[in-house]
Amino acid sequence: MSTTDTRASAAQADGAAARASTVQVYDTTLRDGAQQEGMNLSVADKLAIAALLDELGVDYVEGGWPGAVPKDTEFFARAAKELDLSHARLAAFGSTCRAGAQPDEDPQVRALVDSEAGVITLVAKSDIRHVERALRTDGQENLRMISATVRHLVGLGREVVVDAEHFFDGYGFDPEYALSCVRAAFEAGAATVVLCDTNGGMLPDVVARVVTDVRARTTGRLGMHAHNDSGCAVANTLAAVAAGAGHVQGTINGYGERTGNADLVTCAANLELKQSAVTLPGLGDASRIAHAVSEITNIPPYTRQPYVGSSAFAHKAGLHASAIRVDPDLYQHIDPVTVGNDMRMLISEMAGRASIELKGRELGFDLSGQADLLARVTNRVKAAEADGYTYDAADASFELLLRSELDGGGPHFFDVESWRAFVEHRPSGNGADTIDAEATVKLRTGQGRMISTGEGNGPVNALDHALRGALVGTYPEIEDFELIDYRVRILDSQQGTDATIRVLIDTSDGVQRWSTVGVGTNIIEASWEALTESITWGLLHHGVEPR
Numbered sequence: 001m002s003t004t005d006t007r008a009s010a011a012q013a014d015g016a017a018a019r020a021s022t023v024q025v026y027d028t029t030l031r032d033g034a035q036q037e038g039m040n041l042s043v044a045d046k047l048a049i050a051a052l053l054d055e056l057g058v059d060y061v062e063g064g065w066p067g068a069v070p071k072d073t074e075f076f077a078r079a080a081k082e083l084d085l086s087h088a089r090l091a092a093f094g095s096t097c098r099a100g101a102q103p104d105e106d107p108q109v110r111a112l113v114d115s116e117a118g119v120i121t122l123v124a125k126s127d128i129r130h131v132e133r134a135l136r137t138d139g140q141e142n143l144r145m146i147s148a149t150v151r152h153l154v155g156l157g158r159e160v161v162v163d164a165e166h167f168f169d170g171y172g173f174d175p176e177y178a179l180s181c182v183r184a185a186f187e188a189g190a191a192t193v194v195l196c197d198t199n200g201g202m203l204p205d206v207v208a209r210v211v212t213d214v215r216a217r218t219t220g221r222l223g224m225h226a227h228n229d230s231g232c233a234v235a236n237t238l239a240a241v242a243a244g245a246g247h248v249q250g251t252i253n254g255y256g257e258r259t260g261n262a263d264l265v266t267c268a269a270n271l272e273l274k275q276s277a278v279t280l281p282g283l284g285d286a287s288r289i290a291h292a293v294s295e296i297t298n299i300p301p302y303t304r305q306p307y308v309g310s311s312a313f314a315h316k317a318g319l320h321a322s323a324i325r326v327d328p329d330l331y332q333h334i335d336p337v338t339v340g341n342d343m344r345m346l347i348s349e350m351a352g353r354a355s356i357e358l359k360g361r362e363l364g365f366d367l368s369g370q371a372d373l374l375a376r377v378t379n380r381v382k383a384a385e386a387d388g389y390t391y392d393a394a395d396a397s398f399e400l401l402l403r404s405e406l407d408g409g410g411p412h413f414f415d416v417e418s419w420r421a422f423v424e425h426r427p428s429g430n431g432a433d434t435i436d437a438e439a440t441v442k443l444r445t446g447q448g449r450m451i452s453t454g455e456g457n458g459p460v461n462a463l464d465h466a467l468r469g470a471l472v473g474t475y476p477e478i479e480d481f482e483l484i485d486y487r488v489r490i491l492d493s494q495q496g497t498d499a500t501i502r503v504l505i506d507t508s509d510g511v512q513r514w515s516t517v518g519v520g521t522n523i524i525e526a527s528w529e530a531l532t533e534s535i536t537w538g539l540l541h542h543g544v545e546p547r
């Protein structure tokens, strides 16, 4: 073991020794995550997400609030028949009984029992101001509500978790009252009392101090539920664990009310990989699972999300690449494989020869020892980027550039003789004028000269149709290629309509997706370049030989 390794291991061992390795991981995506603006999950969505969370290996999946939200009532009914969880326990969320009511008479509490969930999580007020102003009752009655509801559910054989709402604010205002709520829950048999930063405004030092105090003055497992309004939800969760909390709540991808909850994957990865405080059996699949949940919620993944984002291990700076070539650990905090992610090299004006060599390796080319070639490609990339190209968003165009240096010309599927596109406005006289676009492409393949005309709803669309028309006889494979995204950026906006234009095109064949770039002072010229590169890369990667 090297000196650096020894030092790193010692530091990690210190951290680990300070913590129990039994911190419970409790997911509230289906309840608090669903409180996110714009999120609307069907029962089928919830069942699918619950199965993914179980694969990840969380200890608890909170399914929602049966009795309050009809879909959640249905979720628990269907979960009992359809969900086969191998690791997680299903938790139903709800509130304590109402002021003045008995739990066995309260329909909300009955709905929790009827959900048949083995775990019931009760939200309880712990800030005296909320008790008096929101519940409109007094402190003693709130303690009775907590105590009676917990006792009732424990008596029915359920594991009870109590979420002490607004705990940190309440503790700051009246610590004795906030503590009496925690004690009431434990004395009635709650397995865990979760201290909630409901308004999400806490900072880690406050969380650490409060959790330490509460731990010294109560007995029982404490948990942490952090919202991210101060941008500190993950940090606050880790601070709570460092101060002795044995249960963490959060949501996958950090979904949740307002700015969201603590991102559970980030929390759990930190706790497992850096502190050995949790064991998440599916951590090695975390990236796939986080993205699969994004597909279901229909909320695009956050590319810079820690651990699982597509940029989490993407390296752009040339100096980083030169060190990574020696040892990836020099610029990465963990091995991406441990969370199911990949290291990627981004090629741009900031690339150096090491970046090109590593990108080449990623693409399947061994460029080691080819100093002249690496220098040539680096120089071409820098010059092209200065002209407006951007290769970190267009891997396919970079690959073609690299191959053109490697193969002395690269793959050559067709020779373009000429192309043209025009747009015609046709007045109708009745106000319903039409605008038609038409393009003609002339090119040669090994099978002869092809001339094709295409129409479209704009000149680029017409050109795309004409190009495909000219090629499809020789290369029928292109019928599978579909242009799925088209982005235009004006590079020097002060030049008005004379500006340089960059076009990025994403193409898919239903299995893989690739991106190409074109640049020109004319939007059609830039689009043509990106279109032809897209077809070339697609043919190449379908194993097609020039015909």
Ligand SMILES: CC(=O)SCCNC(=O)CCNC(=O)[C@H](O)C(C)(C)COP(=O)(O)OP(=O)(O)OC[C@H]1O[C@@H](n2cnc3c(N)ncnc32)[C@H](O)[C@@H]1OP(=O)(O)O
Residues within 6 Å of the ligand: 065, 067, 068, 069, 095, 096, 097, 098, 099, 123, 124, 125, 134, 135, 136, 165, 198, 257
């Ligand atoms: C911090 C959190 O995020 S907790 C989770 C919050 N999630 C949700 O609110 C989503 C689901 N909520 C709902 O469907 C509805 O708000 C319901 C069914 C819970 C309540 O709806 P309604 O019965 O129409 O009541 P309304 O929303 O007007 O008021 C809430 C009532 O709950 C009471 N209440 C609030 N917190 C608690 C608590 N911890 N324990 C007991 N009662 C509570 C309030 O005092 C109020 O009582 P009131 O009807 O006597 O005034």
Ligand SMILES: CC(=O)C(=O)O
Residues within 6 Å of the ligand: 032, 123, 163, 164, 165, 166, 196, 197, 198, 199, 225, 227
């Ligand atoms: C319970 C909960 O969701 C909160 O206090 O934020």
